[in-house]
Amino acid sequence: MNYIKKTCGDPKLRPSFLTDKATESAIKYINKKFPNIDVRGNIQNLNAIQRQKSEVLAATFFLFFLNLFQTINFDFTRNYLDLITTYTSVIITLSRIDDKKALVGMFNCAHEMTNGSSDPSYPRLGQMFLEYEHPWKKLTEEFGPHTRSVTAALMSLKIVYPRRNLPAEQWRSAQLLSLLSAPATMLDPACCETVACEYLSMEVIERWIIIGFLLCHSSLNTNQASLDLWKMALRSGLYLTLTRDEVLNIHKVSEDLFDNIKGYSKRVADIKECRDHVLLNCGAMHRERRQFLRVAMKELFNVLEDEPGLLGPKALFVFMALSFSRDEVLWLVRHSENMPKIKTPEDYIDNQMAELLFYMEKLRGLMKKHKHVLQRYHVQYLAQFDALVLNDTIQVLSIYVCPEEESVLMTSFVSTLSGLSVKQVDNKQEFDFRALRLDWLRLQAYTSVNKAPLPIKDYPDLAKVMNLIQFHTRMVDSVEEMLQETSEVSILCFYPRVFEKMFSQSSEEMTMKRYLMSFPSVCSLFSQCGHPLCPEEVSAMEKKSLRLCVTFLEQIAKQTSNVVLEICAEQCNLNDQLLAKHCADTISAARHRKQKKPVPKKGEVQKEKPGAESIRKDRSVTTNVDKLHMTLTELCSTYSLCGDFIVFDHIVIPTEFLISHLETRLSELIVRMANYNQATQEIARPSDLLGGIKAYTASLHTLYSYISVDATRLVKSVLLQQTHPLDSQGNQTITTLYTNWYLESLLRQASSSVIVHCPTMHCFVNQTTDNEPSFRAEEFSDVSELQALAELIGPYGLKFLSENLMWHITSQVSELKKLAIENMDVLVQMRSNFDKPEEMAALRKRLTGGENVLKRMTIIGVILSFRSMAQDCLKDILDKHCPYLVGPITCLRDCISPEADIKVTLSVFELASATGLTCDIDPALVAAISSMLSDNTSIDEEYKLSCLLLVYIAVSLPTLALDINSSYSRERHNNNIHCLATAINQLAAAMFTVQNKNIEQHLKEFLMIASSTLLQLGQNVERVEVKNRESIYLLLHMIVEESSFLSQDMLESCFPYALLRNAYREVYRTFVVTLG
DSSP states (O other), X not given: OHHHHHHHHOTTTSOHHHHOGGGHHHHHHHHHHTTOOOTTTTGGGSHHHHHTHHHHHHOOHHHHHHHHHHHHHHHOOSOHHHHHHHHHHHHHHHHTOTTHHHHHHHHHHHHHHHHSSOOTTHHHHHHHHHHTSSHHHXXXXXXXXXXXXXXXXXXXXXXXXXXXXXXXXXXXXXXXTOSSSOGGGTTSOOOOTTHHHHTSOHHHHHHHHHHXXXXXXXXXXXXXXXXXXXXXXXXXXXXXXXXXXXXXXXXXHHHHHHHTSTTOHHHHHHHHHHHHHIIIIIHHHHHHHHHHHHHHHHHHHHHHHHOGGGGTTTHHHHHHHHHHHHHHHHHHHHHHHTOOOOSOGGGGOOTTHHHHHHHHHHHHHHXXXXXXXXXXXXXXHIIIIIHHHHHHHHHHHHTSOOOXXXXXXXXXXXXXXXXXXXXXXXXXXXXXXXXXHHHHHHHHHHHHSTTOSSOGGGOHHHHHHHHHHHHHHHHHHOHHHHHHHHHOOGGGGGOHHHHHHHHHHHHTSGGGGGGTTHHHHHGGGGGGGOOTTOGGGHHHHHHHHHHHHHHHHHHHHHHHHHHHHHHHHHHHHHHXXXXXXXXXXXXXXXXXXXXXXXXXXXXXXXXXXXXXXXXOSOTTSOOHHHHHHHHHHHHHHGGGSOSOEEETTEEEOHHHHHHHHHHHHHHHHHHHHTTOBTTTTBOOOHHHHHHHHHHHHHHHGGGGGTSOOOHHHHHHHHHHHHTSXXXXXXXXXXXXXXXXXXXXXXXXXXXXXXXXXXXXXXXXXXXXXXXOOSSOTHHHHSHHHHHHHHHHHHHHHHHHHHHHHHHHHHHHHHHHHHHHHHTHHHHXXXXXSTTOHHHHHHHHHHOOOHHHHHHHHHHHHHHHHHHHHHHHHHHHHHHHHOHHHHHHHHHXXXXXXXXXXXHHHHHHHHHHHHTTXXXXXXXXXXXXXXXXXXXXXXXXXXXXHHHHHHHHHHHHGGGGGGOGGGOEETTEETTSGGGHHHHHHHHHHHHHHHTTOOHHHHHHHHHHHHHHHHHHHHTOSSSGGGGGXXXXXXXXXXHHHHOSSOOHHHHHHHSOHHHHHHHHHHHHHHXXXXXX
């Protein structure tokens, strides 16, 4: 009934045939004429049903209604009172389904249209709907004849209910649930004459009383005991659960019913008085009960965890504690959802609910863990005590007349119990006492009827013994069922708003953070609230349960990760204080220590030295870090509740949520620590970022002290993601940020010679200009910074950086090829006439774009020089971290001979390049040049262009002498033309490797043309080119020095060494004079 009501009430789940505008007139007609619907005579009103009859027939609502009235007596046979209250709950819930007539009527219409006749059960079902249009009136009429039996059943609670319904003060004074209050009796078994009543749900008892006296209310005016019991139940609260989140407003319903009955004005007054009492006192009373139970449950768990052997004799205490706690949780839930307007709403808010749920889960887990303890104890109890007491009781009964069937049943009880032994427990034998308990139920039935030969009311000792035996048997074979019966709080699944609010309130309390895991853990119980008769709702319940569970775990993980990373940030700040850049003040003070210390200016704050935060005069003074560690301790404690649990068919591992959150947050923090600003092109130095990451990593490893989390796996996962362009969330990583910065800032300025590559210092440096540079190039490109970069982004990141660098190189090569094509005819002639000065002079005048060629080659050289520096630093890092890996790769590279197959050579070089090793042929550049070739490209044409491009570069070298920045100083040229040596060697090697040509032969040709051209430059004594002629001569020496294919002998054969020696002497003499 609840499922039908929720489905029809939710616009998203409501059947389409109820929401279709075409069926509106049909639904109105059915509701008006129900149940007498003339299908054939009013076909015009029912045309919409005719069109959707298959969908209407496919719906199972009609069968739900029909099965309800056919099987109810069989499903609810627990006891007489349960049957009454369940039957009443079903009828009341049915009356709240607004669309019941439309659903049943449309089904019958569709059935008649399809089969030619109405459903046989329809008339009875329709009549039932009409009779229960006003359910309470009809129910009171039905149960009127049963007043005597119902009242008698309810009056059996007159001792149990008042004893159970006590305020917390009396619980506390009686030291309820305490094992330590009487140490001498700690090993005595906990038992009483009404064992089952001790853990019976208070809500169930109150439901029996309220609904029972509503149906059979005449005894309220005739029996004072009935009236007292009824009024006590009315003072217990405002609402009772019918089913799940369907509640009964007991005072309103009672008042509405009795208002229409003569002679019940006093009862109406009683109802109002009880309602006022509830509003004034009930919230505070239940708040105090919950407070008491939190303390009692904690003590009980601590004792039993320390001495699990006490679970045997004190099992009843556990089930009582669970039942009492469950009752208080459910009372608060149903009243919080329907909170009345009162002056003290805080009584209906509990920000410590997490602790109560936590110890409920802990006690449940303890009972499951030590199930064998319960079995051993109670098997011995049944065999060595209960069997003997029962046998003595039967012997007393045998004196009197005992029917044969009852005698056989009782004898079988003794026989079954006497045959038990501890060996069965040790052998892990499965126990099943359901047959014994069913026989006891049969015996009760035989002995409870009128004029029974053996009336059980005359032999109370037998009932007491058997009730105790039934409890003990359940301790052996039905512990799980008992736990579900006494601590089942799955109704929280149907109160998601209240459940989430409880979690939110508890999470705000520092002392409750260690208990927060109880909320997602409770979600594992939600699978118990389904029913075999309604499998349709399981899917929706599963989604709701998982949503709640994931929400809670995400919130806990978020809080924990926030605290962890705040601690890491504090440690990072402390680590930052120890960096060398902050020690200038200390050094300055040390140098002037002998001088009189200047008086600090007014309002000036003295800078504290690192470590001052650890000095404190009073330990009670807590710092921010102390508070963070305390919070982290509390939050990590909650993960100790369970390593994993199952929600429906899903295994949930709480720590994985924490790792996932830490991974995401740490990735975001690392990117944020890079401080990249695309607008201003600012970024943190790699060494600073690496120091920060190391501080974070060191702090994260301290998590081992709090919780079993693999911090190493976490850090490795995050840092590995940072070596790729995008992380697992699709966000940019530091690899992308640093790649963009080095390309857009450092190398862009180096291309325009604002920044100069300095081979001696192995870095880039800023040129001296009037404008203040936006950053110091050496602070981002020296060995230590590039080593830090290599350690941050690793081989994967440097591969990505190289790919981006190669893209820029290929764009420059494309432009160079265009220039070579434009000057192809001239270059072909120059290639063949390079040794004829007159013709070369004439051809040089026809040549265009020489400066552009050298500019683009310089850019390529700058890019390749930067890449070479980064590769060298990567090798240093890998040598440090995994020398056993770099060593064999180095040997493999050195073993490659020039005669080896080029594919094998490139494969080995690619492996070597990935570890930062320098190779004769750059595999990345080869791959980039190869990617420029299309299917229509002619290899011969490409080869010709490559040869002419080298000629173009060689004959353009003299033009460099015209540039005043071409002067050689401090082992570099101020316009970066020294990078031409790298560009020419690597580009030539890559191009001729792709074309499968001899690299050495073509570089020799280039050397000869370049030498001849530069020698002609030396003959122009009076021209402007002479000014930087010596600086240009040195380029030839650099090209040969950096080449793996050229030698000094080759250079000397075409360019006199005396000229090189004089050039070096000239440029260094200028350098010395300049330093003066």
